[in-house]
Amino acid sequence: MTTLQDCQQLDAQDPLRDLRDLFTLPDATIYLDGNSLGVMPAAAPARVADVVTREWGTDLIQSWNKNGWFAMPQKVGDKIARLIGAAPGTVVATDSTSVNLFKVLSAALHLAAADAPQRQRIVSERSNFPTDLYIAEALCKERGYELVLVEPEEIAGALNDQVAVLMLTHVNYRTGALHDMPAVTAAAHAAGALMVWDLAHSAGAVPVDLTGAGADYAVGCGYKYLNGGPGAPAFVWVNPKHADRFWQPLAGWWGHATPFEFTPDYRPAPGITRYQCGTQPMISLAALECGVDTLLAAEAQGGMTALRSKSLALTDLFIQLVEERCAGHGLGLATPREHAQRGSQVCLTRDEGAYAIVQALIARGVVGDYRAGDGGRHKDILRFGFTPLYIGFVDVWNAVEHLKQVLETAEWKRPEFNRKHAVT
Amino acid sequence: MTTLQDCQQLDAQDPLRDLRDLFTLPDATIYLDGNSLGVMPAAAPARVADVVTREWGTDLIQSWNKNGWFAMPQKVGDKIARLIGAAPGTVVATDSTSVNLFKVLSAALHLAAADAPQRQRIVSERSNFPTDLYIAEALCKERGYELVLVEPEEIAGALNDQVAVLMLTHVNYRTGALHDMPAVTAAAHAAGALMVWDLAHSAGAVPVDLTGAGADYAVGCGYKYLNGGPGAPAFVWVNPKHADRFWQPLAGWWGHATPFEFTPDYRPAPGITRYQCGTQPMISLAALECGVDTLLAAEAQGGMTALRSKSLALTDLFIQLVEERCAGHGLGLATPREHAQRGSQVCLTRDEGAYAIVQALIARGVVGDYRAGDGGRHKDILRFGFTPLYIGFVDVWNAVEHLKQVLETAEWKRPEFNRKHAVT
Structure with missing residues (x-):
C-alpha cells in the first residue's frame, strides 16, 4: 500500500517541483481542473498590467509597432509550436x-474537393467535444457534405473512399483517452483522407509531434494546459505543404499579404498568416504568452517528455490510491490504464451521485468537474485533470483522502450538493 | 477669426468637460486617433487586475458562474445596445x-436565398474598409455570389433586382463620410435587398438607431470609439425578426441552445445567442466593458445626442481653424462639410508629404494617422479623430497650431519623418 510518506518522498525527489513556483496557486485548494482552465502564472498580473497601463494607456496606437502587437499572434504561435512539433512560422495564436x-x-x-472530389464525408467521434461536431455539422450543411460520427473502435472501419477528412480530438475531453497520433494519421492517409487534429486537451499536456506524424x-x-487565462486565444497550425494552396473563408485583413495597403481585393498572405482574420485581443493574448512561457520554462528540465513522465506518475498514483482507499464505494474508471492511451486526466464513474460528489469535493477545496453521461455508453463522470507543472504527489494523496471521506460520510447526499447549476 | 481665448471659453462652457476625468490621458499628447484605438478608461487597470488576480487567480473555474463570465458577451452587448438603438437581448460582444x-x-x-433566390449579388462601396470587402469576397466565392463594388454616389443606381444584400460601413474610415442610415436602409428595402451595417466608426461616435432605421x-x-482596449471583442446585432430564421455557420458551442448538455447535434439558441461561437477572451472583454461604461456615463449629460453636438462643434472648429490658420499650405478637405454627412473625424489631403506631416505631428505629440491614397479618386490623407468624451476645444486649437508650425517650418521634410514603417 502506498502511504502519505511515499507521496512526500515522491515530491521531494521530483525534478520538476520548483516549476510550481511559476504559478500563484489558490489558497487551501487542490486544483484538478487545469484541463478546463489552467492556473494563473505568477508573471501574468504584472505583464497584463503593463500591457494595459503602458502599452495601451501611454503608448496607445504606436504599440502596434513599438510593442509588437501586430506580430503577437506569430510570436505566441512560435512558442506554442515548440510544444506541438511544429516548425517556426507555422502556428498563429488567434481567435477561438x-x-x-x-x-x-x-x-x-x-x-x-480539388484532389478527390468524390469524397463527401467528414468522419469524427461521436464523443468528440461537441463544438467540434457543431462546426463540422454546420460546414457539412453549407457545402453538402455528410458528417459521419462513430465510436473510437469504429474509426478504422469508417475510413473508406468516401471520406475527405478525419477530424479527431487527440485526448478525449470526457474519458481522457489518447489517440495514437502517428498511427491514426497514417491510417487516414492510407485511406486517402486528410487528418485534422484538435489538441485542446493535449497541447501542454502530452508530447505532440505534428510534423513527425505528418498531420495536415x-x-x-x-486556456487549458497552456494556462493562458479565461477564454485565451486559441491556435492553428497547417502543414506547410498545404498552407498556400487555398484560402480559408474567414479572409479578414490580418490574413492579407499587405494589410496596410488597404486594397479592395483580397490577396492571402503566404503560409499560416492567411489563417488570421481580424484584430486580436492583445490583453488576453499577453496573458496567453505568460501561460505558454510556463511550459517553455520546463524545457531545461526535459520539457514535455519530463512533464509527461510526471503526468503519468500522477495519474497512475491517483488510480492506484482510489482503488486502494475508496474500494467498495461504487467507483469505476473511464480512463484507459494503458499509458499509451491516457492523456493527463482521470475520469471516474459512479452510477449515482457523481455530480453531488464533485460538489462535495469542491466544498472541501478539491476542484475537479462533472460531466453528465448520455444514458448509454457514457456514464456520469467525475473528471480530474493533473497538471504536472503545479500538481504534486501529496496533492494526489490529499485529493483521494477527501474523496474517501466524502464517500464514507455520505456527505455528498446533503441537499446543497445536489442542486445543479447551469455551468460547473 | 477664432482665438485661443474663444477655445478656452468653449471648454469652460462644455457640459461634457468632466467626462475627460473618466480617462487616463497620455502625457503631453493631443490624441486624435480614438477612431483607431480609444484611450484607456481610468477604471480599466483596476478592473482588469481584478479579473486576472481574483476572478482567474483565485476563483478559477468557478468564475464562469460566480463572476458571470459566461454571460459577459450578453451583459456587455446589452450596454452597447443602448448606444445603437438596439433592444436589450439583441446584441452580443464577441469575436472580431x-x-x-x-x-x-x-x-x-x-x-x-430562401426569400429571393434569383438575387445573387452583394453590393458595397469600393472604399469600404478592406476587411469587410475581403470577407464578402470570400463568402461570394464560397457561395457563387458576385460582389459588386461601387462609389457612394452609385449605390442607389446599383440597387436592382439582382441584389441580395447591401453592405455598408456607416462612417467611412478614410473620408469620415456618414451615410443616412434610415434613408439608405429604406432604399435597400425598397429594392428588395437586405441591409448590413458596419458601425466600426459610428458606435459611440454618432447617434445610431438600428431599430428605428429597420436595419437587418x-x-x-x-476598440475605437467604445474605448475597449487593443483588439477588444467586437459586437453583432441581428434584427429580432430574422434572428431565429437561420443558423450562421460558425455554429460553436456558445451558440447552442443548451451548451452544457454536450449533445452531439447542434441546436441553435434562440435570438442573438446563436451568433456566438466559441469561448471569449474574458480579460479583454472586461476592459471592453470599462470602455462602454465611459459612454454610458454620458447618458446623464444627454448621451449620444450631447456627444454628437460636441463632436460636430469640435470638427467644425478644426476645419475652420485649419482653413484660417494653415491657408496656402496645400491642404484640402476630404470630409464632408455638411453635418448630416460627417462622422467624428476630419481628413485632410495634401498632394505631397501627407505621411511625413503626420509623423512630424506625432513627434510633437499630436497623434493622428495617415492613410495612403489609391492613385485615383482617393488622395493621401491626414486623418484626425475627435472623441468628444476626452478631446476639448483647446486641444483642437493646439493641434492646428502644431500643424501650422510643421507646415511653416517645413520640418516634415526632415529624413526621419519620411521613413515609412509597416504600420502607423
Missing part, C-alpha cells in the same frame, strides 16, 4: 478553437 | 468585426 476549426475544415474540404491541420486551446 | 461580419453575411445570404444586421468594433 471553434473559429479556427472552421478555418481548417473549410480549407481541408477545398483541398479534398491542427487547432488547439489556449 | 471580421468574424462577426462573416456570420451576418452568411445568415443574410441564407435569408435572401449590424456589426461593430470595440
